[in-house]
Amino acid sequence: MFRAMVEGVTLPLMVTDGDGQIIFANRSSEEFTGYTRIELLGLNLRDLCAPYESSRYIFSTLSQIKKMAEVDIDFKQKGGRVFMASVSFSPFDHHGSPHLLVTLRDVTRKRIQEGKTREEERYCKLLAERNRLQDQLNRSSKLAFMGELAAGIAHEINNPLGIILGFVQDILDEISEDHPLFESIRIIEQETARCVDVVKDLLDFARIKPPERTRVDILQLLEDSIILLAPQVKKNKVQVTRAYDKGLPYTEIDPHLIRQVFLNVMINAIQAMPYGGGLRLAMGLVHRQQSQKERNWVRITISDTGDGIPQKDLDRVFGPFFTTRGIKGTGLGLSVCQRIMDDHRGKIEIESREGVGTTCSIYFPVGG
Ligand SMILES: Nc1ncnc2c1ncn2[C@@H]1O[C@H](COP(=O)(O)OP(=O)(O)O)[C@@H](O)[C@H]1O
Ligand SMILES: [Mg+2]
Known part of the structure; x- marks a missing residue:
């Protein structure tokens, strides 16, 4: 009954001794390897592999395999066709010496598919x-x-x-x-x-000119900048609120250039609220991806409750000379900011909803 089962199964099955010498092969093995059963009985497993595979480590340790092992090996059929096989070795003892039950599966198409998807x-x-x-x-x-x-x-x-x-x-x-x-x-x-x-x-x-970086307390720099805008803040009846996280790391930045970024962004915010509103300054540490790498950033957000930016303009606000403020604007404020932030390997982004307000986020990488 066992012989009939082993012969009838569509899975190529072979038995080898501890050296890989084939001592039994079922019918499916003949189809799989292209050799007749008689031929197979004279061969070693190594002989069935592509030449470059015969020095694989597993072949030198066949007799020491203690539990089921599975490896991918390039197999060579009798005619020379090479394909990828998943070979499993199940060890068993026969008359006191180690033997292996070997099953073979053609995984060429599967591996190519996987390779392709990866590629x-x-x-x-x-x-x-x-x-x-x-x-x-x-x-x-x-x-x-x-x-x-x-x-x-x-x-x-x-x-x-x-x-x-x-x-x-x-x-x-x-x-x-x-x-x-x-x-x-x-x-x-x-x-x-x-x-x-x-x-x-x-x-x-x-x-x-490239930024001249020094260690700067960025919170202090932001506070110094808003003081310079006190007259405009008062004139437009703007309420300033703050939400700063504690213990933020120092950043290596050019204080003059970054003050200019803060000023430009805050001036835009104040200008967007001619009849009063709220200016919210926040600062914290965030985790964010850049080019597939995670890193920490100090994020400063400057939010206003002004008229906002129409969706269609959002992509253009950083472009040089883009302004909606007629002869009063030059459209250079945000381009200058972007340029300075690029030079600092930072980021500047704007989100806005028309009629609700605008938030500008400024990111500095922590640790250079
Ligand atoms: N906080 C803001 N609220 C509404 N619109 C804004 C805000 N910030 C920028 N903008 C829009 O972006 C445009 C470009 O800004 P900017 O580059 O500073 O140039 P300018 O201030 O000279 O117009 C502004 O004209 C305005 O339309
Ligand atoms: Mg401006």
Whole structure:
């Protein structure tokens, strides 16, 4: 009955001695290996493997196998076709010497499939990473170009503007307020001063100098920055609230550049609340992924209850010269911020809901 069962089963079964010498093979083994049973009885398991497999460690320890073991081995059929087999060895004792019951399974297709999926996954990951880098490159080269352009123009315009402003102020000092041209000249002064501001923004934007990092108490830096905005906060009737986590690590940043980031973001927030509202400053440590690696970040969030940003504009707010504030805006504030944050290997992100408010999150990597 056992013989009939062993012969009838579709699983290739063989028995070897402790050296791997084949002493029994069922019918399925013939199909599987391409050898006849007589041929098989003269062979060692090693002879059934691809040549590079015969030095596998398992073959030198066959007689010491104590419990069922399973390995993938490249098998070679009689005709030379190589395929991947999952080979299981079940040890048993026969007349006091170790023997093995060996079963074979063709896993070629399965392994190729697994390999393919792994390969595909790897490819998708690589592709995503490539696209991310390309975006970054596009953005930085665009910004670098704009920066150079801006610096060039700003230098050319700065001096004449200074001269115009100087003369206009001379004229204003000379003429009385009831002079028919007084108002016109006052407007010239005002608008020229505005140009000076734009040029200043452009020069900030063009500041390509890398950050000079020092250890900074970032909470103090944020507090110092908001003090500078006290007049605007008061004028717009903005309530400032704070939620700071305790014991945050120091960060290595350029305090001048980062103050500029804080100022730009907070000015935007205050400007979005001309009729009052709340400005919430929060700071804490967060865990977040970057390029498949987890790391810690100090996160500063600056939230306002202002008019918010329409969904369609959200992608554009960091673009240079994007402004919805007409002649009052230059559209450079957030581009400057982004550039500075890139230089610090940090991040700046904006979330907003129209009519509800805006939150700007600024992240600094902890530990460089
Ligand atoms: N807190 C905010 N609330 C509403 N809109 C904002 C906020 N911050 C930025 N924006 C939008 O992003 C635009 C670009 O901002 P920014 O780069 O600072 O330039 P600017 O302030 O000169 O317009 C603003 O014109 C505004 O439309
Ligand atoms: Mg701004």
